[in-house]
Amino acid sequence: MSLLQQARPATALDAGPAAYGWSEDQRWTLARVPRLIGRLFHVSYTLRGTSYLLHRIDWSPQVPAHRAVERDEDAIIAWRTETWAKVRG
Template sequence: MAIAPDLAGHVAAARMLEVSGESVRRWKRVWEEGGTRALRRRPAAGRPPKLDNGQVEQARAALEQGAQAHGFEADLWTLERFGVVVERMTYVSLSRASVWRLLTGRLGWSLQWPERRAVERDESEIARWIAHEWPRIKKGR
C-alpha cells in the first residue's frame, strides 16, 4: 500500500515530533490559513480569575499590614484568615485552594512556619549562661 506524498510527509513529521498525524495536519491547516503567527502559543482558555488586578493589589496591601491590623489577635496569617480579609475587602468568597493560589501564584508569597520561642526567652541570659556556666559544666566532666 503506497502512501500519498503529502501524507507521507505528515507521517514522517509526526514520528519525528512524537505526535499524532492529526496534530501535524491541524498545524499545517492553521499555518496555511494564518501563517506563522497563527501557530504561536496562546494562553489556555478557561475561567477568568475571580479577582481583578486592583483587588489583588488590595489583598497585597492587606498582607503587608499584618493580620493584627485586620482584627486578629496574633500577627499570623492563615488561609482562613486571609480568605476572610479578602472577602471583607472585595465581597468575593474564595475557597481555601483559591486563597492558596492567590497567595503563592499571583502574590508570590510562600508557606512560612512561625519560630517556636517562649515569650519569656531572655537572649542576654542565654548568652551569659553559654559563656560562663556551660564551660564550667563541660570542664567538670
C-alpha cells in the first residue's frame, strides 16, 4: 500500500468510529477496522493483515488516540491539587 493509499485509512480512523456507525463506544477495535476497510476500498483483510496495516500507519487497535469529549481538564487539575493531595498525605 503506497503512502497515498495509507493516508485514506488514517484519515478515516481519525474521524472516529461514530462517524461510521459505531456509536456505542469510541474505540477502534481490530474487528472494526477490516470492516471499515471493506466499506472504503471493497477489499477484505484478515485480522493479522489489518494489524500489520495499522502498525505501518502508526496505529494500534483498541487504544483511543483522543481524549473523551466530556473530559473536563479544569476538574481534573482541581482534583489532583486538592483531593489527591489529601489522599497522598
